[in-house]
Amino acid sequence: MTNPLLQASALPHFDLIKTEHVEPAIDQILQDNRSKIEALTQLDDIRWETLARPMEELDNRLNDAWSAISHLNAVVNDEALRDAYNNSLAKLTAYSTEVGQNKALYEAYKTLAESDEFETLDQQSRKSVENILKAFHLSGVDLDDDKKARFSELSNRLSELTSKFSENVLDATQGWYRHIEDEKELSGLPESALDGARQAAKQRALEGFVITLDFPSYFPVMTYCDNRALRQEVYEAFLTRASDQGPNAGQWDNxxxxxxxxxxxxxxxxxxxxxxxxxxxxxxxxxxxxxxxxxxxxxxxxxxxxxxxxxxxxxxxxxxxxxxxxxxxxxxxxxxxxxxxxxxxxxxxxxSQEELRPYFPAHKVIQGMFDCVHRLFNIEIEQSDEATLWHPDVTYYEIKRDGQKIAAFYLDLYARANKRGGAWMADCRVRLKDKDNQLIDPVAFLTCNFTPPVGDKPALLTHDEVTTLFHEFGHGLHHMLTKMDVYEVSGINGVAWDAVELPSQFLENWCWQPEALQLISGHYETGEPLPKSMLDKMLAAKNFxxxxxxxxxxxxxxxxxxxxxxxxxxxxxxxxxxxxxxxxxxxxxxxxxxxxxxxxxxxxxxxxxxxxxYSYKWAEVLAADAFSKFEENGVFDQQTGEEFLHAILEQGGSREPMELFVEFRGREPSVEPLLHQAGII
Missing domain, CATH: 1.10.1370.10 (Neurolysin, domain 3)
Incomplete structure (x- = not known):
């Protein structure tokens, strides 16, 4: 059977991908890429179509395979997949350094940048070449052979170490739990947290309750549990993970x-x-x-x-x-x-967050979030069964404008065993034009670790979790609503890292707007929207x-x-x-x-x-200032939404972020809106 990671497809075949496919796929792609790069460095006729476009195809094919592999490693981790991932990561790191130090390839791009054709290219194409030339320098293309070799050794070892760091945190998080049989020890814990603790015990074939270091378990204990000794025990276990201290001292020491x-x-x-x-x-x-x-x-x-x-x-x-x-x-x-x-x-x-939870059932929040971005950016989002999935909890959606599909994403909301903690957006497919000039739609992975549904109850989110979901969806929109079709600057590619948090933190603002809260809240039993009395208290407590x-x-x-x-x-x-x-x-x-x-x-x-x-705070300044324009014009003002879409989301990494911000806001950013928003001034 053909290796599913090598099949040219709009979407990964998650139903077919097995651990034994990982290394052969990466080996094959790297071998193909090396031979094609060798041919490209022999070119006499260096143009965008003969050099940059073929290199894009090579990068994109590799990204298509690796995005699926690295995603599975994060969300359904096991020992065999971890080994295959780490072995492949070492090969990828070596390949990346090798390409970055390929003098002949660098000279070819330099020739393109100095050619008459370069000035006739569009902005996104020129910027992509400039980015690539900068990346060559940061990969050590100018170094002598001894330093190049050492740079390669350092890159490979750093790749190993950072991967091991992440594994140690995951293992340390899963390597501790506290079994409790007497419910009195958990006095103060809300019912939702008790349900989760009962479920965690059942999964381990134990009676009573189990507290873990996964955030949906850790957070309620620290926030609500009257048992101070238990709080101290759980705090110590959490804050000494992967270290020389605590209950598992030295076991996964980072x-x-x-x-x-x-x-x-x-x-x-x-x-x-x-x-x-x-x-x-x-x-x-x-x-x-x-x-x-x-x-x-x-x-x-x-x-x-x-x-x-x-x-x-x-x-x-x-x-x-x-x-x-x-x-x-x-x-x-x-x-x-x-x-x-x-x-x-x-x-x-x-x-309290717990009082708010019944008003934020996950399905209502998700649909309300889609309604918000429809009003802002004129897009429709529909669930689809066109994709294969890696877990029953996962859903797949398509984004359309005027009935035409323009992007898609996978949504994986709930915490579970062998899934990395935290929340993140990653690209699955990057928007670009292929060699036949056909447009490939962008696809995103959106991953969170919320409390899963328990029994007959739907998943009920805290308002903090609602904000996290909007944050990651903001990243997703940056990736998916791009109009760029050059790989290097499409979506979040090529965006300065201290500006990449702008769309995510920007979208969080709608979680606090009464007009938006009407869309994203509804009691899971009655459908009643968040009562005004609770809304007023929530807004009053916003800057607590x-x-x-x-x-x-x-x-x-x-x-x-x-x-x-x-x-x-x-x-x-x-x-x-x-x-x-x-x-x-x-x-x-x-x-x-x-x-x-x-x-x-x-x-x-x-x-x-x-x-x-620091990028979080840096981008928070940009986001607060950007949102202040909506405060002036109306939080669902269509024209302002379109301006943000065109200036920030559509242009990806094709221009410097300050230029794009000034295009939207009409001036450079100020720190004052953030300090006002946080109630500091």
Whole structure:
């Protein structure tokens, strides 16, 4: 039978893909690509159609296969697939470095960029060539042979280490659970969390309840459970995952991996002529210098810290007054913050995430979200059975405009065993024109880890989960509504990493608008929309502890950026030291010394956010300012929606993000709308 990963198809054959298909498919594609690249470097006649278009096809074929493999590795992980994935990843990394250092291929692109034809190409094609030339330099094409070889070794080893980091976090998360037989130990836990804990126990053939470190289990314990000792136990297990501390100390320890990752990143950056890894990271971002990023983060911290300190003082006072029995004379600890924070929120606003949950059944939220984007961007979204799926929970949708299909996506909402935690969007297919000038529609993977349906009840989302869904769908729209058809700049390809969060954070705003909430809420039993009294309380509570939340994000951002700026061979700073120093500067609450947050910080040690976690805050400024135009014109104003669609979503990475923002907003961004939105000023 033909390997399904090699079949030219609009969509992956998830019903046919088996682990044994993975490595042969990657081997075959890499072999084909190498021979075709060899032929391309012999060209005498270098034009867009003879060089860039064939290279696009090679990149796209490889992406089609790898997107399916890496997605399955994230959502139905097992040992055999993990091995096949890691073996293939090593081959891909070597291939990527080899292509990036191919001098003949680089010279061919340079010839194209300097040709008379180049000026006649459209904007997206020119930008793609410029991006490719920059990527050659960042891959070490200018290095001598010894340095090229070392660069390749570093890239391969970093690929192994970051993959292992992610695996350790997954294994550590799944490697701990707490079995509880007496329901009294779970006093305070809402019914939805108790149902989930019962289901987790049944899955392990146990009586009673099971608490795990998956977020839908961890979060309710920290927020609602009256049992302080249990909160402490669960907190310690969660904050020591993959470390030398806690209940599984040393078993999946990421500490040594962090040291090696930092050392190799520094060496890789300096081989390329950068002072540090942060400088290398900024080579493809909006921010122009490490100073600009640090000034930006520090300015936000200075403006926010007094607000956060006041919030923490209020929390301490509330806990002291109302938590006598629970605290037993002790001071407020990290495992008390969410618990007393929720009590204070309910005391002040008489509203909780759990009270809101019945009004946000997943099916209603999804349909309401589709209605919102229909009003904004004139698109229709319909469920389809045209795709094969990897799990019964997954659904597949098509996006249409004027009855014409323009994109599609898979939606995988619920937490389960062997699925990576968190929420993300990834591309499955990239929009481009193939060699026959036929348009390939973009397809996205949208993945979350929400509490699944229990028994006869539908899945009921917290408002935080609703916001997460809108966030990931914003990424998806950026990928799927692109009008670009050149691979390198289509969708999110080629978009500066500190601008890529703009559409996702932008779309979150509709989760707070009364007009949108009418569409996305409806009681799961009665269909009644969110009552005005609850809506008013929810909106009043919107910025509850916003200062503390902002400082927490700034803590993560400063830790990441300072670590990658300050680390050097002569000064190999420890992650824990930098984290402590940052906390001394910005944290209003300092966690216990046993915590090892950095050991599960996959965003920077296993994802694409190394020296880039600041991007969330950077893009939040863009998103708040962009949304302020809708506040001026109406949250469903069609003209403003069309302007955002044309300026931001459709143009992908074809122009610099600041140009696109100015095209939409008429000026450069200001930090003020974000601070207003968060109630800081």
């Amino acid at each position: 500490g040594p991996l962090i040291k090696e990752i930092m050392s190799l990143r520094y060496e890789l950056a300096t081989i390329l002529g950068f002072d540090n890894y942060a400088d290398r990271s900024l080579a493809k971002k909006m921010a122009s210098s490490t100073e600009e990023v640090l000034d930006f983060l520090n300015e936000l911290a200075v403006k926010t810290k007094p607000v956060a300190e006041k919030e923490f003082e209020e929390l301490q006072a509330y806990a002291k007054e109302h938590g006598g029995e629970t605290l037993n004379g002790e001071s407020l600890q990290s495992w008390d913050l969410a618990y007393f924070g929720e009590k204070l929120r309910q005391n002040r606003y008489a509203i 502890q916003a200062g503390m939340q902002m400082m927490r994000q700034l803590e993560f951002s400063l830790f990441d950026f300072r670590l990658h700026t300050e680390y050097s061979d002569s000064h190999p700073v420890e992650a824990a030291e930098i984290l402590k120093d940052v906390r001394d500067q910005v944290a209003v609450v300092k966690p216990p010394s046993f915590t090892r947050f950095q050991n599960s910080f996959s965003h920077i040690f296993a994802g694409g956010y190394a020296a880039g976690y």
